[in-house]
Amino acid sequence: MSAVTTPGGLDRLLATKEVVVACGPGGVGKTTVAAALGAAAAAVGGGRVLVLTVDPARRLADALRLPRVGNEETQIPEDAFRAAGVRPRGELWAAMLDTKASWDALVRRHARTRRDAEAILSNPLYRNITGRFAKSHEYIAMERLYELHAEGRYDLLVVDTPPALEALDFVDAPQMMADFFSSRLLRWLTAPLRFRVLGVASRPFSQIGDRILGTQFLEDVGRFFLLLETMHEGFVDRARQVSALLRAEQTTFMIVTTPEAVPVQEAERFVTSLRRRSLHLGLLVANKVLPGTLLDPGAQRVAEALAERSAELSADLAALLGGTAAPEQVRLVLEEIGSNHANLRLVALRQAELLGELAAAHETTVTIPQLTGDVVDLAGLVEIGRYLYPG
Amino acid sequence: MSDLLDRRLVFVTGKGGVGKTTVAAALGLLAAGRGRRALVCEMEPRGDLQSAFECGPTSYVPRPVSDGLFAMSMDTEAALREYLRINLRLPLAGRISSVAQALDFVATAAPGVREVLTVGKLCYEVRERHYDFVVVDASATGHIVGHLAAPLGIHDLVRRGVVEEQTRWMLDILDDPAQTGVVVVSTAEEMPVTEALELTDRIGPETGVHLAAVIVNRVLPELFGRAEEATFASLSAPAVIDELAELLGEDPRAVSEVFSAARLAVRMRRVGSAHLERLRSGLPPDTPLLLLPFLFGRSHGPRAIHQMAELLAEELPT
Numbered sequence: 001m002s003a004v005t006t007p008g009g010l011d012r013l014l015a016t017k018e019v020v021v022a023c024g025p026g027g028v029g030k031t032t033v034a035a036a037l038g039a040a041a042a043a044v045g046g047g048r049v050l051v052l053t054v055d056p057a058r059r060l061a062d063a064l065r066l067p068r069v070g071n072e073e074t075q076i077p078e079d080a081f082r083a084a085g086v087r088p089r090g091e092l093w094a095a096m097l098d099t100k101a102s103w104d105a106l107v108r109r110h111a112r113t114r115r116d117a118e119a120i121l122s123n124p125l126y127r128n129i130t131g132r133f134a135k136s137h138e139y140i141a142m143e144r145l146y147e148l149h150a151e152g153r154y155d156l157l158v159v160d161t162p163p164a165l166e167a168l169d170f171v172d173a174p175q176m177m178a179d180f181f182s183s184r185l186l187r188w189l190t191a192p193l194r195f196r197v198l199g200v201a202s203r204p205f206s207q208i209g210d211r212i213l214g215t216q217f218l219e220d221v222g223r224f225f226l227l228l229e230t231m232h233e234g235f236v237d238r239a240r241q242v243s244a245l246l247r248a249e250q251t252t253f254m255i256v257t258t259p260e261a262v263p264v265q266e267a268e269r270f271v272t273s274l275r276r277r278s279l280h281l282g283l284l285v286a287n288k289v290l291p292g293t294l295l296d297p298g299a300q301r302v303a304e305a306l307a308e309r310s311a312e313l314s315a316d317l318a319a320l321l322g323g324t325a326a327p328e329q330v331r332l333v334l335e336e337i338g339s340n341h342a343n344l345r346l347v348a349l350r351q352a353e354l355l356g357e358l359a360a361a362h363e364t365t366v367t368i369p370q371l372t373g374d375v376v377d378l379a380g381l382v383e384i385g386r387y388l389y390p391g
Numbered sequence: 392m393s394d395l396l397d398r399r400l401v402f403v404t405g406k407g408g409v410g411k412t413t414v415a416a417a418l419g420l421l422a423a424g425r426g427r428r429a430l431v432c433e434m435e436p437r438g439d440l441q442s443a444f445e446c447g448p449t450s451y452v453p454r455p456v457s458d459g460l461f462a463m464s465m466d467t468e469a470a471l472r473e474y475l476r477i478n479l480r481l482p483l484a485g486r487i488s489s490v491a492q493a494l495d496f497v498a499t500a501a502p503g504v505r506e507v508l509t510v511g512k513l514c515y516e517v518r519e520r521h522y523d524f525v526v527v528d529a530s531a532t533g534h535i536v537g538h539l540a541a542p543l544g545i546h547d548l549v550r551r552g553v554v555e556e557q558t559r560w561m562l563d564i565l566d567d568p569a570q571t572g573v574v575v576v577s578t579a580e581e582m583p584v585t586e587a588l589e590l591t592d593r594i595g596p597e598t599g600v601h602l603a604a605v606i607v608n609r610v611l612p613e614l615f616g617r618a619e620e621a622t623f624a625s626l627s628a629p630a631v632i633d634e635l636a637e638l639l640g641e642d643p644r645a646v647s648e649v650f651s652a653a654r655l656a657v658r659m660r661r662v663g664s665a666h667l668e669r670l671r672s673g674l675p676p677d678t679p680l681l682l683l684p685f686l687f688g689r690s691h692g693p694r695a696i697h698q699m700a701e702l703l704a705e706e707l708p709t
Contacts, residue, residue: 026407026531027583261691263408265442294652298645305639306649313638317626320634325622333622336614337653343687344652350690372658374581 010366010389013282014041017252019149019245020158020282024256025266029287032375032384033256033368034160039092039378040385043081046089047155052145053096071098076378084379093154102140110234116227125224139239146242252282257358259286259351264358271361284362285388286355288370294348299341306338395604395679395707396422398572400517400564402527402600404535404590405576406583410608412439413691414576414683415528416462417699421707423459424700427523430516431456434509434529434538436464445693461522470508477515506541507558514561517570532586535573539565539598565600572603577670579610579663588673604679606703607667611660611685614653623653681706 022034038051073095081088111117257267314331403415419431444456451469453461546558577587636643
């Protein structure tokens with residue numbers, strides 16, 4: 001029931017890639033699909049594979065049933081593969097992203113002195129940023145990806161990004177940072193602290209700012225940016241390298257979606273967005289697809305007949321069952337079976353239409369069937385992985 | 392009238408993809424249907440409301456989408472400009488844009504300011520009684536705590552100035568359970584339930600905003616009762632399938648497919664029920680738990696929202 005169209009084969013695609021960035025709308029099973037791709041790549045393709053998840057909800061830990069995955073990389077034991085009936089050819093590793101720890105490390109690396117670093121780390125604004133700044137997850141995830149790639153300990157890195165279209169903004173991060181550091185406003189803000197007297201240029205703003213925010217807060221802001229500025233070059237440089245890795249030959253993106261109206265719309269926006277940024281789209285995955293047999297016209301006739309002729313059929317069948325079920329009961333069951341098929345068929349029809357749209361949006365589209373259970377262990381991941389990585 | 396619709400400011404959150412927009416839109420319709428002037432606002436301006444109501448593009452300026460119901464999209468810069476205009480009465484008509492730019496910069500740089508502006512805008516609409524009911528298609532479970540906690544965070548961070556006063560009145564609205572509440576939407580699936588439970592534990596203590604209800608969306612119907620399940624099992628025997636095919640003059644394979652579809656539905660429902668049970672037993676006692684069925688016919692658009700509103704009305708205590 002897998003309608004897999006993989007021109008060239010996924011194994012071939014992955015053979016030339018070192019980084020796969022999974023993206024797509026929320027709620028489509030992206031984390032699971034990313035983990036499954038990693039598991040299959042490790043099991044079938046071999047080599048050392050790392051799955052990096054950035055979601056604060058610790059979803060990968062759940063999917064892999066690991067007690068806790070910290071910022072540290074953890075290997076999924078070979079026993080787990082054997083229990084899943086697989087002899088892995090490679091190794092599977094997993095890591096969560098600890099946003100705060102990663103930001104701290106970044107600051108320590110780029111600060112001019114240890115004192116500067118500590119001043120930044122203890123600034124209330126900084127503490128606020130790392131905890132609350134939603135966008136910071138995305139950048140720090142890519143930064144960590146870059147670091148892992150540069151360390152060269154893995155053959156394949158699979159990253160699960162936060163589920164937002166804006167997640168692709170991280171590619172523009174270097175420019176955004178450069179603009180940020182060179183902005184006149186930043187000078188305004190930090191001027192009073194630099195010269196210890198209110199410069200003419202900054203006075204109007206400071207007065208207004210003071211009325212709105214209070215002096216202490218403004219001073220905190222100013223001090224923070226003054227310190228941040230010392231790391232300017234390091235930050236921008238690094239962001240440039242991160243961005244270059246995302247655009248590099250060895251990096252590809254995987255969009256995961258489900259065949260439902262809103263997720264498909266969003267997946268299409270992802271396709272456009274990747275193209276506009278010249279990022280390589282390797283694979284479009286449609287997850288949770290109902291079986292195509294639901295659209296079989298013969299089955300449809302049967303379902304309709306079950307609903308319409310339930311009374312007559314139930315008499316015959318009840319007799320056949322030898323009185324173990326009352327005809328009335330049989331009739332109810334037949335009607336339920338018929339109407340259930342009609343219901344699911346409606347959904348499958350909608351899905352077929354949307355799958356057509358997806359196939360038109362990208363040539364390499366893989367479908368993964370609707371599973372009837374949760375992915376509770378590595379076996380489940382490997383099973384899904386087979387649709388992504390046949391062989 | 393139900394407790395939920397009696398509130399004045401309702402934030403709808405949940406894991407991505409569970410149907411937050413649909414639920415928020417349906418709540419708005421329901422409130423409007425009961426004669427209250429209602430506003431539905433999407434926090435992340437992605438066009439979800441536009442696509443749900445099939446109306447034109449939504450913006451910061453609310454547009455009517457149905458009788459007594461208005462829709463808007465949040466826009467931080469517009470919120471900032473409005474804030475400056477209303478609260479500071481800055482004698483800077485000509486230069487407001489550069490001041491706005493400067494403050495926008497601070498807002499970008501100092502996290503929490505942005506969130507305060509957007510949450511503040513919603514509180515403002517409530518305080519000024521521009522609407523009787525404001526329902527927010529809010530950010531997902533991963534970000535909602537940060538968003539709603541921002542006024543509290545800023546309030547603790549900025550101990551004087553206008554911002555201190557501004558966050559005070561917002562907090563008075565936000566932490567009043569008679570006025571404000573959070574609705575957590577989930578589906579009967581593993582991660583949505585896990586995130587919903589995590590959130591219901593954190594939301595009150597960390598943001599001061601009270602949990603109003605948990606809504607489970609796309610609940611699959613129960614196909615068979617226990618006795619019917621046994622009958623279904625006997626009917627699934629190959630001999631019976633063949634007989635049925637014969638009676639209908641159809642291919643036994645087609646009959647099998649129809650039976651498989653029933654098995655698929657039963658299994659999906661069973662997995663969902665387990666998650667639903669986990670949700671039910673993990674919620675704080677007395678949390679209203681409302682169930683919305685899976686819509687086979689239509690999952691999206693104005694018709695789906697109207698259906699949702701009707702179904703929600705049946706679920707709400709009267």
